[in-house]
Every structure is written in C-alpha cells, then in structure tokens.
Amino acid sequence: MISGSPFSLALLALVGLSLLGLPIGLAMIMGSILYLALSGQDMSIAAEQILNGLNGSYILLAVPLFIFSAGLMNVGTMTDRLLRFCNLLVGRFRGGLGHVNVVQSVIFAGMSGSAIADAAGGGKLIIDMMRRDGAYPASYAAAITAATAVVGPIIPPSIPMVLYALISDSSIGYLFLGGVIPGLLMGLAQMGINTWMAYRHDYPVAERVPLREVPRLTLDAFPALMMPVILLGGIYGGVMTPTEAAAVAAAYAFLMAVLIYRSVSLRDIYGAVLASARSTAAIGMLIAGALAFNYVVTSENIPGTVRQLLAGYELSQWQFLLVVNLVLLVLGCLLEGSTILLVVVPVLIPTAQALGVDMVHFGVVVVVNIMIGLITPPYGLLLFIVAKLSGAPLAAVVRDTIPFILAMLAALILITYVPELVLWLPRRLGYQG
DSSP: OOOSOHHHHHHHHHHHHHHTTOOHHHHHHHHHHHHHHHTTOOTHHHHHHHHHHHHTOGGGGHHHHHHHHHHHHHHSSHHHHHHHHHHHHHTTSBTHHHHHHHHHHHHHHHHHOOHHHHHHHTHHHHHHHHHGGGSSOHHHHHHHHHHHHTTTTTSSSOHHHHHHHHHHOOOHHHHHHHTHHHHHHHHHHHHHHHHHHHHHHTOOBOOOOOGGGHHHHHHHHHHHHHHHHHHHHHHHTTSSOHHHHHHHHHHHHHHIIIIISOOOOHHHHHHHHHHHHHHHHHHHHHHHHHHHHHHHHHHTTHHHHHHHHHHHTTOOHHHHHHHHHHHHHHHHTTSOHHHIIIIIHHHHHHHHHHTTOOHHHHHHHHHHHHHHHTTSTTTOHHHHHHHHHHOOOHHHHHHHHHHHHHHHHHHHHHHHHOTHHHHHHHHHTTOOO
C-alpha cells in the first residue's frame, strides 16, 4: 500500500523522474497527474490547466518571436558588425577586447532577451578574438563571455521578465524599464573587474581603429543599432505592446539579414527556424508543466503556508528580500532558471505582496538572481557553453568567473536595497507603484 500524502508523493515523483533524466516539464506533468489520481480528482484537470494557461496568455507569444529574432542575428553577420563597432568604442583601453565583450553584450541585450543566445551568438567570435596570438588566456576569455551574457535578460527585451509577468500579472513594459539601470550597473561592474584584471595580468591594448574607418564601421552597424531603439521606442511610445514588439523584432532581424546585410541563405533561415522551434518547444513544455504543478501547489495552499511560516519570524521587507536572495542564489546553483521562475517564485509572490514589496522591483531582483545562477557552479549552464566554445578546462573557467560573480553580487545588493535603481525609470514614464 502506498503511504504518504498525495503532495509528498507527487513531489517525490517529480524529483525522482528529474534525477532519472526526464525533462523537468514532463516530470512536473507526471507529478501533477499522480497528485490528482491519489487525491481522487479528475486527472483531466492537468490538461485543462495547461490549455487554459497557454491559450489565455497572449504575452507568451513574445517568447518564440524573441528566440527567432536572436537566431536570425546569430546566423547572419550582424554580431560580427556589432563587435567591430564595439571595438571602435572601447577597444583602445587596457583590456580593450574584454570591454568590447561587455559592450557588445549590453547592445545585444536590447535585441535578443536571452543570455544563452548572447553567449552562443557572439561568444565564439569574441572568444576567438581574445585568444588570438595568446593575448588572453582561453579560460579568462570564456569567463568574461559567460559573465557578460548574463546582462542579456536584464536589459530589455527579456524572456525571463515575460515569464515573470505571466506568473505575477505585472506590466511587461514597466518590468522592461526597471531592468535598464540594473543591467547597465552590472555592465559597469564587469568593466571594472576587467580593468582590474587587465592591469594585474598586463593584458594588451587592442590596435587603434584608424580614424578613416570610423564612418564606415558606424554605418555598417547602424541598422543593427537601431533595433533596440525601434523596439523600446515603440513600446514606450504606445505604438506597440511588448508582444507586438517581439514580432517586430523578428521581422526587423529577418529584413536586415536578407535585404540589408544579405548575409543569410535559405538553409541558414531554415536552421534558425528549426533551432527556434526546438527552443520554444522546450520552454513551452516547461511552462505547461509549471501550469499543471502550480494547480497542485495552489490546491495544497503552499503559498499560504509559506506566508504563515515567514510571518511567524516577523520578517521586515528588507529581511524578506535577503532571504529571497539567499534562497534563489542557492537554488541557482542546482536548478535551471526557468524552473525556479515558474515553480518557486509563485510561492514567494504572495508574501512579497503582503509585505508591500513592489512587484516590478521584486521581478527585477528575481531575474538578476536567476541570471547569476547561470554562471554559478555546479549547474551554471553558461559555464558549460563557454567552456565548450573556448576549449578551456571547466575548472579554470569557474576560477576566472569568480571575480565577476562577486561584482554581480555587489550589484545585486544595491539593486535589492536601493529600489529607486529599478523604479526610477518606470516612474518617469507613468508607473504608479
């Protein structure tokens, strides 16, 4: 006879199936079905929750569109042109190619909304540039590439912020605005670490770009540089919703690649569509599993239980945010970011609301935590990607990433305890929170 509560057994099944290698989305669906069966409920409720959640969420359309636009940018020459333009801006300083790495990630962040797309797109190119003639160690080139890619989903547009808006019913537009200053702050922190490392290890200064090349390089990159301007101007000018902006991003990337830069073939476009479809299916399955499992969590009143537990400790707003940061940073070492966002964060939101934490501020803090998790061992997905791209040993990449992690943790503390860093820009444009 099976003993234990339906919820504990469902949770055990979820963890066990995940450890056996089943995708986490499918594991959540199986755990939800087991819970419904053991608690005597209609098992079709799982399918109902998935269909209602996916069909009723117009904002989810933004996810595949941003993924597709990033795919088109990666298969064309747009990333290469942006790198040359970034080299023009900051390549002349000590550790110049490291600064180029940071700046190109900040610019690319305004186009893709995905850290993995950033690392996989320009990552290989910039790592090869930094390693040329032994200028930088492969492990350092990989480490700074992973660290700078983290900025991608903090500066708008941002796929994680779209998912947070889904679970919190927050405004995507104000979330996007809230991420601008924190993203730039993290970029500056990374440039500070790169400067320190460059002087410490005597990294070279890149060759200056001749003055006569400035107009050509600027004009070459101009169509790509206009993409964030069009997207953000359209959203905050009231011309388009964030979901419509995602469609515009995909269309603009397609037109640039095919008509302006003429850098892609039909095979390249097909490859981008196929890769985008695979990524979208993986994220869609994860969202579907989270929708089903969130019904289980709600049925068991887990958010209320957590709220009562935390209320027993009489935490202040700032103490609660400290606990959230610690929990999310630890979970980021072990779990994939979207899983944390869709399963763990909904449990924390009611307590945050009860304590008066602003939902836009909370969302940006959550996303920054999850992004730092992408470069924290042992799970840090970006570490595995850049180690493969660079050929450097994973242990060496982790070692060289630590100063950047510390800088980003310092930025996280500022973002957490100085809410105006997040809310100043949204409030300038009408946010009343």
